[in-house]
Amino acid sequence: MAESLIVVGAGPAGTRAAERLVQAGLRPVVIDENERQGGQIYRRQPENFNRPPEKLYGTEAARARALHADFEALRPHIDYRPGTTVWGVAEEGLLAVRGSTVTTLPFSAIIIASGATDRIMPLPGWTIPGVYSLGASQIALKAQACTIGGAPVFMGTGPLLYLVAWQYMRAGVKPAAVLDTSSLATRLRGLRGMMSRARVVANGVHYMADLARAGVPLHAGITPLRVEGREDGVTGVAWQDARGRLRRTACDAVGTGYGLRAETQLADLLKCMFAFDPRFTQWRPQVDPDGRTSQPDVYLAGDGVLLRGADAAEAAGRLAACALLQDRRIAVAPDEIVGLRKSLSTLDRFAGGLAKAFPWPAHLAAALPDDTVVCRCENVTAGDIRHAATALDSPEINRAKALMRPGMGRCQGRMCGLAAAEVLAAARGVPVDKVGRIRSAAPLKPLPLDCRIAP
Amino acid sequence: MTAFARVPARADVIIVGGGFMGAATAFFLRTHGLSVILLERDLVGQAASGTNFGNVRRQGRYLPQLPLSNRSREIWGRLPELIGEDAEFLPAGHILVTTSEEDGARLEQYARDCKPWGLDLTMMTGDQARAMFPMVGPDIRAVSYSPHDGHANPRLAAPAFGRAARRAGARVVEQAEVVSIDRNSEDFTVETADGNRYHAPLLQISSGAWGRAMAATFEEDVPMAPQGPQMGVTEPLPYRIHPVIGSASSVTEEGVYLRQVKRGNIVFGGGRRSTADLATKRARLDPMNTLRQMPYLARLVPAMARLRVIRTWSGVEGYVQDSLPIMGPSDRIPGLFYAFGFCGHGFQLGPGVGATMAELIATGRTDIPLDPFHVSRFQRTVPTHTAP
Numbered sequence: 001m002a003e004s005l006i007v008v009g010a011g012p013a014g015t016r017a018a019e020r021l022v023q024a025g026l027r028p029v030v031i032d033e034n035e036r037q038g039g040q041i042y043r044r045q046p047e048n049f050n051r052p053p054e055k056l057y058g059t060e061a062a063r064a065r066a067l068h069a070d071f072e073a074l075r076p077h078i079d080y081r082p083g084t085t086v087w088g089v090a091e092e093g094l095l096a097v098r099g100s101t102v103t104t105l106p107f108s109a110i111i112i113a114s115g116a117t118d119r120i121m122p123l124p125g126w127t128i129p130g131v132y133s134l135g136a137s138q139i140a141l142k143a144q145a146c147t148i149g150g151a152p153v154f155m156g157t158g159p160l161l162y163l164v165a166w167q168y169m170r171a172g173v174k175p176a177a178v179l180d181t182s183s184l185a186t187r188l189r190g191l192r193g194m195m196s197r198a199r200v201v202a203n204g205v206h207y208m209a210d211l212a213r214a215g216v217p218l219h220a221g222i223t224p225l226r227v228e229g230r231e232d233g234v235t236g237v238a239w240q241d242a243r244g245r246l247r248r249t250a251c252d253a254v255g256t257g258y259g260l261r262a263e264t265q266l267a268d269l270l271k272c273m274f275a276f277d278p279r280f281t282q283w284r285p286q287v288d289p290d291g292r293t294s295q296p297d298v299y300l301a302g303d304g305v306l307l308r309g310a311d312a313a314e315a316a317g318r319l320a321a322c323a324l325l326q327d328r329r330i331a332v333a334p335d336e337i338v339g340l341r342k343s344l345s346t347l348d349r350f351a352g353g354l355a356k357a358f359p360w361p362a363h364l365a366a367a368l369p370d371d372t373v374v375c376r377c378e379n380v381t382a383g384d385i386r387h388a389a390t391a392l393d394s395p396e397i398n399r400a401k402a403l404m405r406p407g408m409g410r411c412q413g414r415m416c417g418l419a420a421a422e423v424l425a426a427a428r429g430v431p432v433d434k435v436g437r438i439r440s441a442a443p444l445k446p447l448p449l450d451c452r453i454a455p
Numbered sequence: 456m457t458a459f460a461r462v463p464a465r466a467d468v469i470i471v472g473g474g475f476m477g478a479a480t481a482f483f484l485r486t487h488g489l490s491v492i493l494l495e496r497d498l499v500g501q502a503a504s505g506t507n508f509g510n511v512r513r514q515g516r517y518l519p520q521l522p523l524s525n526r527s528r529e530i531w532g533r534l535p536e537l538i539g540e541d542a543e544f545l546p547a548g549h550i551l552v553t554t555s556e557e558d559g560a561r562l563e564q565y566a567r568d569c570k571p572w573g574l575d576l577t578m579m580t581g582d583q584a585r586a587m588f589p590m591v592g593p594d595i596r597a598v599s600y601s602p603h604d605g606h607a608n609p610r611l612a613a614p615a616f617g618r619a620a621r622r623a624g625a626r627v628v629e630q631a632e633v634v635s636i637d638r639n640s641e642d643f644t645v646e647t648a649d650g651n652r653y654h655a656p657l658l659q660i661s662s663g664a665w666g667r668a669m670a671a672t673f674e675e676d677v678p679m680a681p682q683g684p685q686m687g688v689t690e691p692l693p694y695r696i697h698p699v700i701g702s703a704s705s706v707t708e709e710g711v712y713l714r715q716v717k718r719g720n721i722v723f724g725g726g727r728r729s730t731a732d733l734a735t736k737r738a739r740l741d742p743m744n745t746l747r748q749m750p751y752l753a754r755l756v757p758a759m760a761r762l763r764v765i766r767t768w769s770g771v772e773g774y775v776q777d778s779l780p781i782m783g784p785s786d787r788i789p790g791l792f793y794a795f796g797f798c799g800h801g802f803q804l805g806p807g808v809g810a811t812m813a814e815l816i817a818t819g820r821t822d823i824p825l826d827p828f829h830v831s832r833f834q835r836t837v838p839t840h841t842a843p
Contacts, residue, residue: 088742095742102746378718392614399498402505402610410690410765442742446690446763449749 005324006031006094006107008086008266011039012310013113013302013317015071020321022077024330029079029105031086031096037071039115040135041310043142044068056142058167059203063310088442089269100448109297109328111320112266113313114304118257119282120415121156121364122374122382125227126256130234134160134257138167147173149253153237155179155224157358158259159204165216166207175216176251179239181258181361183221193353196346217249224364227254258360260307261418267305268440270298276433279352280307281360282418283437289341291320292327299324307355312347315340365419366426374423375416377409382423389427396436397421410446413438466490466626468816469645469655471633471669472662475504475802476794478616478627479809480659480816482538485623487817492653493617493625494645496632496662500613502736503663503801506770508686508712508724509609510699511803512549513574514601515565517779519827520804521572526823527807528603534806538619542612545717548698549604550584552595552755558703559597566599576601590696592757599703606699606714609802616809636672638788657816659792664773665733666781666795673788675830678776679796681731683738683769684724687745689762691719700755701725711751713759721759723752728799731771738769774798782808782828783815792816793830 003026007018010032021028036044042064045051053061081096084103088095093106118133125131132140132148134156140146147168153176154165165175194201212218221242228236228248236250262284268274272285273294284305291299301320302313319340322332368374370383388400397420400406406420407413413420417438425432468484470477473495481493493499511531513524534541553559566576577600584598585591591598621627632648636658643658660669664681694717701712702725711725726748731738745767753760773796775781780798785791794812797804807823814821 088745090741090743092743392618395498399501402501403614408766412766442740442745442767443764446765447745449689449752449762449764450760451746451749453746 003109003328004105004107005029006105006110007113008110009039009113009115009302009304010034010037010071010080011113011115011302011313012042012067013115013304013313013320014039014111015067015074016314016317017111017113017301017321018078019070019074020318021324022074024325027077027079029081031084031105032080032082033085035083037080037082038064038068040139042067043139045143045145049145051145058170060310067314085445086266087444087447089266095442097447097451100450100452101454102451103454109299109324110270111291111299111301111317111324112304113300113302113317114263114266116260116262116303116307117414119259119261119360119418120256121258121361122368122372122416122419123224123227123256124369124372125229127373127376128227128229128234129232130229130253131227132253132255134164134255137255138164141167141171147171148255149173149234149251151176151251152253152255153177153179153249153251154255155237155239156257157182157361158257159354159358160257162204162207162211164255165211169211169214169216174214175211177217177219177249178211179222179224179237179249180218180220180358181222181224181364182358183242186359187220187357190353190355190357193349194357196349196353200350259355259358260303262307263304263414265412265414265440265444267293267298267300269442269444270295272298272300274437278433279355281362281432283433289344290323290337291316292323306348306351308344308347308351312344312351315344315347319344362422362432365422368423374420375406375409375413377411378405380404380406380420385420385423386427389424394424395428397424397438398436400424401438407438412441412444464492464626464651465654466492467655468492468657468659469494469643469653470659470661471636471645472660472666472795473499473613473617473627473629474502474661474663475500475613475616475805476797476808476812477659477661478613478620479805480661480794480812481620481625481627482616482623483809483813484817485620485625487813489817491620491625492655493620493627494631494633494647494653495627495629497736498614498629499617499627500610503770503772503797504613504805505610506686506768507609507684507772507799507802508722509606509714509802510549510712511544511546511605511607512601512699512701513604513803514549514569514576514599515551515703516800517827518568518572519824520779521569521574523804523807523811523823525573526810527804530806530810531607538615540611540615542615543608543716544605545607545697546603546605549601549701550588550698551599551701551703552584552591553597553703554594554754555704556596558705562597562599562703574601588696588698588700590756590758591700592754594754600698604699607802608716612802612805616805636669643790657790657792659794659812659816661794663795663797664731664771666773666793668733670781670793670830673785673791675785675787675834677781677796677830677833679773681733681738681771682774682799683729683731683740684772684799685726685729685740685744685748685767685769686722686724687748687764687767688723689721689759690765692762694719696721696756702751702755708747709751711748711755713752713755721762723748726751729769731769733771736771738771740767740769742767772797772799777832780828781830782812783825783830786829786831786834
């Protein structure tokens with residue numbers, strides 16, 4: 001059978017999807033933007049680095065080890081394309097690029113497991129050198145054995161805040177503070193959903209306790225005010241504590257993030273239907289419980305569609321592959337599907353709890369000073385977006401983008417889009433889903449102008 | 456009358472379609488003192504008007520279009536005083552370049568022919584051009600330079616005219632899709648999807664690629680099809696390329712063009728066009744076309760090969776069979792006017808079309824020759840309203 005199946009992404013979801021297809025006797029193409037399989041959470045270090053998994057992945061070392069080993073076992077049975085970025089969709093197939101060489105990959109079905117990035121909330125001073133996303137802070141450590149600074153502040157919200165701070169401490173860099181916009185009371189509201197995975201909650205509590213014991217200041221319910229510094233780097237963070245007192249923490253770097261945002265652009269290019277998900281306050285492709293989209297032969301799995309974390313991604317990847325097989329009349333044991341759906345529903349409750357416990361602080365976008373840069377690529381300020389909203393009467397984000405350029409630069413709104421939409425919605429006085437989402441366009445990542453199509 | 460009854464709206468002129476042509480016409484009609492209602496299906500300037508390349512180019516045009524184009528160029532230079540903003544218009548010149556002797560000869564011929572029409576071009580050899588524009592590639596052997604042409608930001612121009620029209624007293628209604636147009640003895644009645652009705656004795660259709668269907672309701676058919684230009688933009692770098700650079704090649708794939716905006720990005724387009732869908736209002740950007748453009752862009756400006764493309768887009772444009780727009784009065788219906796189907800070269804003309812159509816509608820005449828653009832050129836049947 002000349003089925004050409006593509007799996008995009010080789011993190012937990014992509015790996016398990018590919019594995020399940022191989023188990024059915026198929027040979028998928030697996031496209032990985034990274035040079036080595038693993039994705040973000042289970043990102044591998046370069047070949048010549050030799051820190052043990054326990055050191056890199058902590059409590060998740062066994063899972064990481066399994067995911068990497070299982071993938072190595074798959075290698076003879078798949079067409080693996082590392083270091084390759086999918087940037088477009090044409091009649092001829094998926095368009096991928098490595099260096100300046102473009103390949104066209106025809107496909108009869110595709111599973112997209114494109115993962116997520118940090119969700120960023122701009123802040124006065126956040127463009128000063130030394131401000132990183134939490135994900136980047138973690139990549140520096142995991143992949144390169146580097147840290148973002150000697151005394152970093154981790155600020156934002158979400159479980160990653162504590163995990164990264166803890167990983168830094170273990171690596172010998174004591175964070176200057178961990179500043180969380182979510183209050184303790186808010187976190188308690190999410191606890192019920194989170195208790196569906198007591199082990200993970202216990203891990204989180206353990207990270208916090210370790211940090212506190214080491215003397216790292218942990219503050220809840222804070223309001224970030226600004227990053228301070230000069231041309232050559234960060235010198236501190238100004239913030240307000242839960243009682244409204246002005247505080248300042250000296251530091252030489254900032255890691256920031258407010259939960260995650262799904263990387264949905266490829267699904268958008270493939271014309272999948274999107275809907276606003278109030279749980280995660282962002283737009284995402286609509287999927288059935290098994291990962292089927294509104295488009296035949298297009299399946300989604302992992303954090304690229306629903307922000308449920310790495311464990312869920314493994315189950316969702318496998319389930320999406322099962323759905324693909326079923327749709328091709330390849331038998332799948334009903335027990336397998338039932339089992340996967342069941343574990344996903346537990347993970348789903350947990351994710352819902354997390355989203356409640358560490359909510360996206362949309363009000364911060366509304367309160368940003370006019371001169372704060374929101375879109376870094378195009379240097380568009382909150383005031384510019386408000387001007388688009390009011391004087392230029394832009395009812396939705398693509399119009400604001402056309403007139404004032406937020407989201408028009410190198411990242412195409414991947415970093416600033418959600419915050420820009422919040423600024424626009426607040427200025428228009430409408431809920432954020434009413435201002436829409438930035439439309440995706442090729443190239444999904446910057447594409448060299450000296451590209452050649454591979455013969 | 457109940458509180459929720461819809462109040463009919465009346466004006467001297469209704470304009471259907473708030474692209475560049477409609478918005479500019481609305482603005483200039485106000486300067487003639489006429490009341491105007493502009494009905495736009497989505498937002499002003501969103502389709503072809505907002506997605507085109509942004510060329511403010513006269514050279515290379517069909518010669519009898521130059522009076523209109525010259526008038527437009529004159530208005531481009533006065534945008535700040537007229538509408539309060541410049542839409543990033545940069546009169547930094549326009550060069551048409553070629554690697555072939557044959558195309559070079561054509562450029563020379565055009566430079567001679569356009570002079571009586573009020574357009575002065577300078578022919579240069581490749582070396583002369585490179586002395587003035589060092590970014591131009593070594594393969595270029597002939598260049599036609601139009602010093603007063605340039606480029607502007609298409610995303611800004613039409614909305615700016617829309618806002619200026621509104622400030623000048625025009626009623627600009629967005630998100631108002633026209634579902635029917637009727638005409639009785641005195642008035643046109645236009646109904647929008649939300650159930651509102653608008654009345655006026657004069658009507659202009661300026662609905663771009665959708666103009667054909669509108670004109671057809673008045674039994675005036677135009678051979679016309681929608682297509683999408685293939686546009687892209689690079690990451691920004693220091694502002695060095697001042698003129699618009701366009702290939703003069705008659706080979707479709709080679710016909711690319713580029714301009715650098717002041718903040719540094721290079722906008723490019725050209726080559727093959729894609730299909731466009733009037734129902735979904737979407738034109739396809741075929742990323743294969745972006746790849747096809749690359750080697751030809753590098754031939755114009757070799758340094759571009761070291762940049763990266765960050766975004767591509769397309770938009771729905773209306774192409775008439777003879778590559779000329781439909782502009783002027785209807786051939787059948789008194790009080791009806793057309794300005795649509797600008798075949799991918801309407802952006803430069805926008806302000807001039809607005810001024811000329813407003814003049815025609817308000818005074819019944821204009822000095823700008825419009826005969827070549829008259830809808831009657833496609834009417835095979837004898838007009839029914841022959842003059843007495």
